Amino acid sequence: MGKFKVGDLVKGISDNYNITDRDMTKGIVRRVCGDIITVEVIEHKSGRTGTFEVDTKYFEKIGEAIPFDREEFLKILGNRDKKKLLEFNLSDADLSDANLRRANLSGADLSDANLSGANLSDANLSGANLSGADLSGADLSDANLSGADLSGANLSQTTGLLDAINYLEAHFERNKDGYIVYKSFGIYYESPEKWEIKPDSVIEEVCNTNRTDICGSGINVAPIDWVRSDNHGRIYKLLIRYEWLAGVVVPFGTDGKIRCSRAQIIGPVEE
Secondary structure, three states: OOOOOOOEEEEEOOOOOOOOOOOEEEEEEEEEEOOEEEEEEEEEOOOOOOEEEEEHHHEEEEEEOEOOOHHHHHHHHHOOOHHHHHOEOOOOOEOOOOEOOOOEOOOOEOOOOEOOOOEOOOOEOOOOEOOOOEOOOOEOOOOEOOOOEOOOOEOOOOEOOOOHHHHHHHHOOEOOOEEEEEEEOOOOOOOOOOOOOOOOOEEEOOOOOOOOOOOOOOEEEEOHHHHHHHOOOOEEEEEEEHHHHHHEEOOOOOOOOEEEOEEEEEEEOOO
């Protein structure tokens, strides 16, 4: 068995890292992979926060997560004590129909938790482990799901999640062949060598299908106003044909971008 397990409370015993150092007096282990653990900072002498992948040899166990007690958890939730909330073991927790509106549960391990009918509107679930969680009937309106793990989660009858069809219809123009999108090349990353940036060229890329990842691999495109506001490079007009829509991913928390696995370059936009 490894040195730590998920839910262990640890402190830093070295200055090998900048934040998870000796000044981190309490952190909680979120994931374990051999000698590498993911630690979320709960208490730090300088008030620093964050979640980091680190080596076990630089940490010491100081306790374990608090066993879940629904009444106690909801009481602390009402007091907005973020640090104490992080210490609960929420895996398999029964939070059905709970009012978790605006709760800060970033990085929390909610795997296999019962969240059916819960009000999670405006909740911060960034980086949370929701794998296998029952979210049926939950309200996720305006919830921050960036980086959350929803693998195996039950999303039946969930409300508030961004509908990809509605988003495409509301933000992108269409013609008889498909959706019109826009992109600049080489602004943040070099384009793949196989791409030919010229009219009628079809470009392809493996697309990250995880909708909780705002940024990911694929051909990242957006409405023209978004592209204009984001950079000063040359803007190209592209077409995503209707038969290619299966390769389109609209992130739940999109800032305007979507990504796709295939698109055809129409040509540069004349400014």
